[in-house]
Amino acid sequence: MRNIDEYTITQEVLDRMANAPDRRLKQIMTSLISHLHAFAREVRLTEEEWLQGIQFLTETGHMCDAKRQEFVLLSDTLGLSMLVVAQNNRKPAGCTEATVLGPFHVADAPRYALGQDIANGAVGRPCFVQATIKDRDGSPVAAATVEVWQSDAEGLYDVQYKDNAAHRARGVLRADDMGRVYFKSVLAEAYPIPSDGPVGRMLKATGRQPWRPAHMHFKIEAPGFERLITHVFRDGDQYLDSDVVFGVRSSLITHWDEYPPGPTPDGKESVENFYILRFDFVMNKSVCLEEAGLTEVVNDAHDR
Amino acid sequence: MRNIDEYTITQEVLDRMANAPDRRLKQIMTSLISHLHAFAREVRLTEEEWLQGIQFLTETGHMCDAKRQEFVLLSDTLGLSMLVVAQNNRKPAGCTEATVLGPFHVADAPRYALGQDIANGAVGRPCFVQATIKDRDGSPVAAATVEVWQSDAEGLYDVQYKDNAAHRARGVLRADDMGRVYFKSVLAEAYPIPSDGPVGRMLKATGRQPWRPAHMHFKIEAPGFERLITHVFRDGDQYLDSDVVFGVRSSLITHWDEYPPGPTPDGKESVENFYILRFDFVMNKSVCLEEAGLTEVVNDAHDR
Numbered sequence A, B: 001m002r003n004i005d006e007y008t009i010t011q012e013v014l015d016r017m018a019n020a021p022d023r024r025l026k027q028i029m030t031s032l033i034s035h036l037h038a039f040a041r042e043v044r045l046t047e048e049e050w051l052q053g054i055q056f057l058t059e060t061g062h063m064c065d066a067k068r069q070e071f072v073l074l075s076d077t078l079g080l081s082m083l084v085v086a087q088n089n090r091k092p093a094g095c096t097e098a099t100v101l102g103p104f105h106v107a108d109a110p111r112y113a114l115g116q117d118i119a120n121g122a123v124g125r126p127c128f129v130q131a132t133i134k135d136r137d138g139s140p141v142a143a144a145t146v147e148v149w150q151s152d153a154e155g156l157y158d159v160q161y162k163d164n165a166a167h168r169a170r171g172v173l174r175a176d177d178m179g180r181v182y183f184k185s186v187l188a189e190a191y192p193i194p195s196d197g198p199v200g201r202m203l204k205a206t207g208r209q210p211w212r213p214a215h216m217h218f219k220i221e222a223p224g225f226e227r228l229i230t231h232v233f234r235d236g237d238q239y240l241d242s243d244v245v246f247g248v249r250s251s252l253i254t255h256w257d258e259y260p261p262g263p264t265p266d267g268k269e270s271v272e273n274f275y276i277l278r279f280d281f282v283m284n285k286s287v288c289l290e291e292a293g294l295t296e297v298v299n300d301a302h303d304r
Helices: A009-015 A023-042 A047-063 A070-077 A080-088 A198-205 A287-292 A295-303 B009-015 B023-042 B047-063 B070-077 B080-088 B198-205 B287-292 B295-303
Strands: A126-134 A145-149 A170-174 A180-186 A215-221 A228-234 A257-259 A274-282 B126-135 B145-149 B170-174 B180-186 B215-221 B228-234 B257-259 B274-283
Touching: A009 A023, A009 B080, A023 B023, A023 B080, A047 A070, A047 A198, A047 B047, A047 B070, A047 B080, A070 A080, A070 A198, A070 B047, A080 B009, A080 B023, A080 B047, A126 A145, A126 A215, A145 A180, A170 A180, A215 A274, A228 A274, B009 B023, B047 B070, B047 B198, B070 B080, B070 B198, B126 B145, B126 B215, B145 B180, B170 B180, B215 B274, B228 B274
Parallel strands: A126 A274, B126 B274
Antiparallel strands: A126 A180, A145 A170, A145 A215, A215 A228, A257 A274, B126 B180, B145 B170, B145 B215, B215 B228, B257 B274
């Protein structure tokens, strides 16, 4: 076809994928191209606006490196991340809800033993976390691996510091046989997402506030269970209803108890006020394993 | 709102832009977010596919520099560029049609006098271009600035060479008072777009061929006329019906005459076969100037 016009072009682009070998990729690209074209027609995108879009995407790409993922931030702030998380994590009642991974998860976080201080020098008020990992029946989930990461009192994650030499307020722990996970860290505080890139400019240009309510990230994995990526939020935070990445679920908000100076859960003494966050995570069994009656087999294999 | 789910999130994201100061930006973002969410729902995008998309966009950004624009290439191959060009360049019958700018236009191309050789060392068979720039009444468009760029016999633009030290087969000329533009270059050949990046991988994965039919790019500007960005294609090319960027318009295809060795239009002799491309561009007057009767005023001002 050699005389494509603005009305016939969409079908022509789709027709070119007639021989795509991967049916799922073809399905995804068909929907993506259809919506992309529909968008351009709907707003009658001008050539200047198109170029601004190209420049925005280019700058977003240039902001990305091993420590900064501006496209994830873009997806988060446009609500795409939370939508994808929600539609892929429909869980039965009683299970802990999932929320966004966010742009600050990194591979190879350090391992800690239960009870240790994962803050590793991060600034902030002392905060002790006491969590349990259970299944829907209330039985402890043994052998759960729990990855935790959070911002410090400055509202920054370790990777946001230029002199980031060591992981701080970030670690991997293993639950005990009772499904218990406990460690020391610092108090999470509300913070604005990075505003020095294209996403920050987009928020400002569209009149949006850039803050996230205080939260701690958890990624929990255990054999025979669906992986759970979620946060726990602090109640009373002023941004719970306006989280810039749309990640708040009511069930993930809890009270983080404040205590005066004195004995702390790790058997020491605090000279300043400290906090304890208590939260019970409820994991959902992997459907395929549960249906096949294989859950125990997999768990047993893992324990050996 | 603190308990957004997969069904309510789209409206919540749109509501956050309630105070966007720029109405047009708000309109564009509203449509973009709505279609982005509709796409994710329609295909029920998985978290793994979402991550692949993030990685694809990140790599695309990392491929972009002063000489390579992978996002333009992506827009071109998804048909978005041609759609935007078409809907912004609806011209009256008789006017030369517009087509895509492409990713190889660069700023600051060198200026040449009429008749000069713009190849500047680019490899390829000699090709002489003899064009006219006229308005719809057939009157010459005086003072037209004509920018030309093309690939060489290897199918590469100057900026695609690693040792790219000088502009080759690229230049800016000024039409004479008769609206004539003529120069020497090399014969344009069909070529595949760059396949060493994410866009090349996308084409391969979707079973698409990466070739563009042979063409020469023209960007023509003159006071009082709409800017014209277009190509001239060589008839007989095997890719005229399958141009990977959907840029072909029948009216832009013409025969490039081949001549045996002998005298050439520049008064010299060719020891090999050479080509002459003859094409008449018809410019559309700028509507606002035409309506206001100001076309002559602007042209006069420019001539002084």
